[in-house]
Amino acid sequence: MRIALIAPVLTLVLSGIALAYATDAEADAALATFKKEYATKDEGLRAKAVQTLGGTQHKKIVDALAGVLQKDSTETVRTFAARALGGQWSPTAVDVLGRALKPGDPQAEKLNQAVLAALASTDSDAAVPHLTSFLKASKTDPSCSSSALSALGAIGSPKAIDDIIEVLGETKNKVIVPAAQAALASITGQQLKTADEYKTWWGVNKGKKKTVQVFRCEGTGRVFEKTEKDAKCPHDGDKNPKCGIALKTKLEAK
Numbered sequence: 152m153r154i155a156l157i158a159p160v161l162t163l164v165l166s167g168i169a170l171a172y173a174t175d176a177e178a179d180a181a182l183a184t185f186k187k188e189y190a191t192k193d194e195g196l197r198a199k200a201v202q203t204l205g206g207t208q209h210k211k212i213v214d215a216l217a218g219v220l221q222k223d224s225t226e227t228v229r230t231f232a233a234r235a236l237g238g239q240w241s242p243t244a245v246d247v248l249g250r251a252l253k254p255g256d257p258q259a260e261k262l263n264q265a266v267l268a269a270l271a272s273t274d275s276d277a278a279v280p281h282l283t284s285f286l287k288a289s290k291t292d293p294s295c296s297s298s299a300l301s302a303l304g305a306i307g308s309p310k311a312i313d314d315i316i317e318v319l320g321e322t323k324n325k326v327i328v329p330a331a332q333a334a335l336a337s338i339t340g341q342q343l344k345t346a347d348e349y350k351t352w353w354g355v356n357k358g359k360k361k362t363v364q365v366f367r368c369e370g371t372g373r374v375f376e377k378t379e380k381d382a383k384c385p386h387d388g389d390k391n392p393k394c395g396i397a398l399k400t401k402l403e404a405k
């Protein structure tokens with residue numbers, strides 16, 4: 152059951168470091184500092200500059216981090232950029248991360264792992280197609296597959312169920328099978344074993360099972376569930392009645 156615990160822990164970590172969106176002026180100031188600090192051949196200092204930049208929430212910050220993720224000369228700094236992008240709330244961060252995945256490239260193993268973890272921490276449905284296509288493209292690679300599966304399990308979106316069942320049905324690998332089972336258990340709340348068992352359960356419950364909408368608070372970055380249609384954000388909904396960036400739809404527990 153370790154997988155099921157990852158999502159709330161990530162949420163706590165993210166809400167601990169990030170406070171509200173920056174204004175344009177604040178983002179420009181953070182970028183000016185970053186430019187100075189990043190202009191060095193020392194990769195440790197560049198990584199630190201990237202990490203600091205990630206502490207500010209803004210679309211412009213996502214663009215700058217995307218540039219580092221694509222172009223920095225060292226893998227270490229690129230992995231720091233991936234991690235920082237995973238902590239950005241702007242939905243564009245998800246696509247930047249998704250495009251950085253290189254399935255089937257053994258040279259990109261470390262970066263792929265960092266990007267998969269970052270996609271998990273975006274906690275969004277938008278990350279799911281990137282993760283499932285990576286999973287299908289690397290289904291003979293136990294290390295990449297199991298990381299993609301644990302990211303899908305942590306997000307918990309039912310959009311991944313069909314693809315995970317397919318992967319589970321096609322493999323007997325000792326690493327991938329338990330990873331796929333754990334991901335399905337985390338998403339569905341059902342402790343089943345085989346692809347056929349999950350297929351039967353999903354056939355009965357798809358469209359029937361109640362769902363919960365999950366949102367991110369625009370003021371605090373914290374994640375909350377809306378059980379009723381017009382429910383306000385529990386963190387600052389009195390000040391901002393429309394608060395809430397749609398993240399994902401989950402199946403109701405039990």
Ligand SMILES: [Zn+2]
Binds near residue numbers: 371
């Ligand atoms: Zn809010």
